[in-house]
Amino acid sequence: MPDPGPSPLQSSLPAAAASFGAHVLADALTAGVEAADAGAGPVQPSPPSSPAPPALPTGPPVLAPASGPVPAPAAAAAPQPSPALERILRGPSGIGTASLHWGRSEAPATPEAPGPTAGNPIPGLYYHPVPEPDPARVEEVSRRIKAWALDEVALYPEDWEDQFDGFSVGRYMVACHPDAPGVDHLMLATRLMVAENAVDDCYCEDHGGSPIGLGGRLLLAHTALDPLHTTKEYAPQWEQSLLSDAPRRAYRSAMEYFLQASTPSQADRFRHDMARLHMGYLAEGAWAQTEYVPEVWEYLAMRQFNNFRPCPTITDTVGGYELPADLHAQPAMQRVIALAGNATTIVNDLYSYTKELASPGRHLNLPVVIAERENCSDQEGYLKAVEVHNDLMRDFEAAAADLAVTCPVPSVLRFLRGVAVWVDGNHYWHQTNTYRYSLPDFW
Structure with missing residues (x-):
């Protein structure tokens, strides 16, 4: 090949x-x-002023436009x-167009000899090698996401810390979003990625997940992304439910940050894609419950x-x-x-x-x-x-x-x-x- x-x-x-x-x-x-x-021009959320236990917030700080031009990369090979x-x-180019360019680290790049990439690619797999992600960004995203998981949403107990660190989500998101204008933008994706994995692990798979009752759990978690519009009598009970488990706390918080940076159409697009994801979870769960092995096309x-x-x-x-x-x-x-x-x-x-x-x-x-x-x-x-x-x-x-x-x-x-x-x-x-x-x- x-x-x-x-x-x-x-x-x-x-x-x-x-x-x-x-x-x-x-x-x-x-x-x-x-x-x-x-x-939507680049935006930069300010970090919360102080850590607090999980609670229904009034929302993350309003995001302000980033300042300063962002240098553009070389064009794609052709x-x-x-x-x-x-x-x-x-x-x-010109005034007002900085938001249309690829992002770079705020600090000047330090030339380094490229080191070997960890792990072996699957033989015969079609893929494109990528540059090593910016180590400064990786370190900062990793620090911030762990603080968010521990201090803002109480996502996991202490004995899960090794697994959280081993997920290497900072390196993951920096590699996937090299055009992010800054770390604040990278954190939008990183929180959502961690929240989605918490739902998968806790509701579906590794950490107590089960296909039994999965639909109800997913539906209630989805209301943290796509809010419930109900009567004044029942709204407080729904609001309190968003704090009832780690996946819902993570969904709620990550989505609030995302809403500060996205347009209404971008937010609705994301909700739609998450509904697709949850429907896929339900299909896999149903097959597990009935011990059905699907056809390959299924x-x-x-x-x-x-x-x-x-x-x-x-x-x-x-x-x-x-x-x-x-x-x-x-x-x-x-x-x-x-x-x-x-x-x-x-x-x-x-x-x-x-x-x-x-x-x-x-x-x-x-x-x-x-x-x-x-x-x-x-x-x-x-x-x-x-x-x-x-x-x-x-x-x-x-x-x-x-x-x-x-x-x-x-x-x-x-x-x-x-x-x-x-x-x-x-x-x-x-x-x-x-x-x-x-x-x-x-x-």
Whole structure:
């Protein structure tokens, strides 16, 4: 299998766009498409003034615009791109356009010799290597997320601390969002990621989860994201319920921070994607309860919902801009997002394979389902799952490249690049997280 090569600022997306006519891109810029990218400028929340036990807050501090220009990165690799294409990928310049550029660390970069990347990639897997994430940002995000988990939402008891640290969520989010203008933006994604994993662990899997009664738990937790509108008599009981367990406390707090930085359409998009996620949890839980092993296509359908989709679709909020709702809703964009979510989730199936086999009970993942439903060995099932992932990745890249050509709007190009970056960063984290994952001996 050919080596796909390094990630061009982590995105494999705009290569096909290089063939798009320079005059068309210039016309698009002349028509004012840059204005579509100026929706939500970068914002920086202030940290809470003092730690407090979990309580229904009035909301995180209102976020203020970031100051100072954010330098733009080099354009994504493309064969001899036209000047107009380079202009699109670089983004506009001048007063008021700082929010449209890739973010960089606030501190000057210190040149360092690149060290070896931890962990081994899965042989034959199609992926793009990424640069090591900014260590200063990783350290600060890791510090802040642990303080949030402990002091703001009381997310886990002391004996879970090693597992929390081993998750390496700071490194994960910095790798997936290199365009974040600052740590405050990175924290938007990091809180939501930790909250989503708390729901998965505590309601569904490792830490007391069970398919029995799962629907009721998920529905009540979802009201922390999509608030209940009810009568004055019953509203206080619902509000109190948001403090009743760690997953709901985490959802409530993470969503309040997110609402301060997002537009109403971005927040509603996220709620929709979380409803999709919860529906996927319910399908997997129902199969576990009835001991049903789905057909391969059924499993892949479930994984389109029980997957990482909510994470890459907030890439514009984390980047400090907005992909307008009508562009996000286009069928071509929805296909790109779905394929990205599907490919990244199969990466999780593959890297977590041995971890899940060692856990109590039976865990469904793509290699297990293929082996059982297609009557092949564990090794053959695993290797075929690698090929399924590779097909999804190539389809994702082709669909993204096609959309970049047919809709060369700056916000679309930046969003597509951000999703591709998230795909690459997600693989990086799985490969390098040797605390959680190890590969089977199939080669």
